[in-house]
Structures are given as C-alpha cells and as structure tokens.
Amino acid sequence: MPPIVSNLRAVERRISVALQCAAREVTLVAVSKQRSPEDIRAVVAAGCRNIGESYVQEALPKIAALAGAGATWHYIGHLQTNKARDVAANFDWVHGVDRARVAVALDRARPENLPALEVCVQVNISGEATKGGVAPDEALQLCREVSALPRLRLRGLMGMAEPTTDAALQRVQFARLRAVFDEARAAGLALDTLSMGMSDDFEGAIEEGSTMVRIGTAIFGERHGKEAA
Numbered sequence: 001m002p003p004i005v006s007n008l009r010a011v012e013r014r015i016s017v018a019l020q021c022a023a024r025e026v027t028l029v030a031v032s033k034q035r036s037p038e039d040i041r042a043v044v045a046a047g048c049r050n051i052g053e054s055y056v057q058e059a060l061p062k063i064a065a066l067a068g069a070g071a072t073w074h075y076i077g078h079l080q081t082n083k084a085r086d087v088a089a090n091f092d093w094v095h096g097v098d099r100a101r102v103a104v105a106l107d108r109a110r111p112e113n114l115p116a117l118e119v120c121v122q123v124n125i126s127g128e129a130t131k132g133g134v135a136p137d138e139a140l141q142l143c144r145e146v147s148a149l150p151r152l153r154l155r156g157l158m159g160m161a162e163p164t165t166d167a168a169l170q171r172v173q174f175a176r177l178r179a180v181f182d183e184a185r186a187a188g189l190a191l192d193t194l195s196m197g198m199s200d201d202f203e204g205a206i207e208e209g210s211t212m213v214r215i216g217t218a219i220f221g222e223r224h225g226k227e228a229a
Contacts, residue, residue, distance in 0.1 A: 004039055005046045007219045015213070018206040026206055029074050031198075031216030033058060034223050037065040043219065044071050052076045052095075052214050056083045063090050076158075076214055078132045085109040088151075093118040095158040095195050095214075098134050103146045110151035119152045120195050123180055125173040126162040133159065139180045143189055156193030156211070157181050161201055170201050174208035181209070 001009075008030070015026050031052040032040045040051055040062060049070055053059035054077030063073055074093040084105035087094060097103050097119050110117050121142050124133030134142050139157065147154040159177040161170040174196055181194050197205025197213035205213060217223065 002042055004042050004220060007221070008043060008046055008048055011215055011218050014203060015206065018203040022206075024211060026210060027212040029076070029195075029212060029214045030219050031076065031214050032062070032220065033216065035220050037062050039220060040066060040071070041069060044069050048219075050074060052216070053091075054078075056086050060086065060090060074214075079106075081105045088117060089114075091117070093120070093155075095120045096122045096132060097146060098122040098124075098132050098142070100142060100145045103142075103149055103152060107149040107151045116151055116153040118155050119146055120156050120158040120193060121146060121154070123157050123159045123177055125159040125176045128162060131160060136176060136180050140184055140187060140189075143184050143191075144187075147189055154189065154191065156191040156195060157184070158195035160196070160198070161205070163200070167201070167204055171204050171208055174201075174205050174210070178209040 019026060027050055028048055029050040029052040030043045030048050033054045049072055051071045052074040073091045074095060075087050075091040076095045079087060079096050079102055081102055088106045088109035089111055094117060106117055121139055122133040123136055123139045124131050143154060146152055157177055157180060161173040177196055181191060185191050193212055194210050195212040196210045199215050199218040202213040202215060
C-alpha cells in the first residue's frame with residue numbers, strides 16, 4: 001500500500017474512534033496544497049474524493065489535471081474578491097467566506113450552468129488577529145446575508161482553533177463554534193456542516209461536534225515552507 005494511502009487509512013481509523021457512538025458522519029477533506037496531481041489522484045482512487053486547496057493559482061492546474069476523476073474541490077484559503085471569479089467557476093465548496101462583499105462576488109461569478117456554490121461562513125473562534133473570520137457575535141447576520149444569495153448555498157460554519165498544545169483550550173474554541181452553529185439553526189437557518197479540525201486537533205474537534213475535517217499533513221506528510229493543515 002502506498003504511504004499516502006496508508007496514512008489516509010490511519011486518519012480514517014482515528015476519525016472512527018473519535019466518533020465512537022455519535023450518530024453522525026464526518027467528511028474528510030484531504031488538503032493537497034503543494035502536492036502533485038499524482039498524489040491527489042492516489043487519494044481520490046482510495047476513496048477520499050473531497051480535496052482542499054488554499055491557493056487559487058496552484059489549484060487550477062490540478063483541477064484541470066484531475067478533470068473526470070470524480071473529485072469535489074474545496075477552497076479553504078483566505079479569499080480576496082479579485083479571485084472570486086476563478087474560485088466560483090472551478091470549486092464546489094468555499095470554506096472561508098468572512099465578509100458580505102466576498103459572498104456577493106462569489107454569487108455574481110458563479111456560472112449559471114453549475115449548481116449553487118456550497119459555502120461555509122468562517123468564524124474567528126480563537127480571537128487571533130492573524131486569522132480570518134467574522135467575530136462569533138457577528139456570524140448570524142453574515143449567515144443571513146449569505147443565505148439570501150441565489151447562487152450560493154449556505155451549508156455551515158468553518159473555524160480554526162489556536163495552534164497550541166493545550167487541547168482543553170482548543171476544545172473551548174471548538175465548542176464556541178458549535179454554539180454559534182446551534183444559534184444559527186435555532187434562528188431558522190438550515191445549516192448541516194461544521195468544518196473544524198485539522199491534523200493536530202481533529203479528534204477534539206470531532207468530539208465537539210465537527211462534521212467535516214480538513215487534513216493535510218497527517219495524510220500527505222510534512223510540507224516545506226508553508227503552514228500545515
């Protein structure tokens with residue numbers, strides 16, 4: 001078994017253990033930034049069809065190379081409005097909508113021949129100035145604005161915990177996102193996705209209610225010169 005596939009199976013087993021008796025499923029997004037189309041094809045062939053990319057210009061050739069492979073493409077990076085057209089035309093999901101202006105740009109750019117773009121609103125649950133995302137107390141309003149756009153389909157929320165060895169602190173931050181999620185659902189928004197959890201913290205995220213995890217390093221190995229996911 002190739003090492004990438006072996007790593008993928010190990011992550012899948014860890015997800016199963018973290019879920020234990022929970023009555024839900026968790027979608028695994030393999031984060032493939034800085035990885036070759038061949039590496040991505042191996043993961044897709046092994047059954048992981050959700051692929052995450054953070055850089056538009058890096059992702060577009062990979063999407064073209066894997067056309068017809070059955071991959072679902074998730075844009076998980078910070079999105080500038082000048083990249084909205086490329087993202088709207090080539091990706092299936094966007095996880096990082098943190099401003100109404102970005103949502104409007106995506107909505108206008110989504111081609112009419114494609115289904116509505118699946119969208120998660122990004123919430124800054126760690127309070128770090130270096131992280132994108134709307135403040136937790138502003139998330140509900142942004143969700144309402146996104147849900148009103150016809151070419152977008154609001155699916156849920158995305159957040160990233162602080163990179164720390166304090167697992168309890170990360171759990172508190174994940175619980176904060178779950179609370180915002182529950183608030184939005186109670187307000188009548190049909191959310192079904194909590195995108196939280198990466199290679200170093202996904203088990204805690206799952207235990208706090210995550211339904212989608214974004215895993216790069218634990219599947220593909222360490223990257224060079226870029227942050228891990």
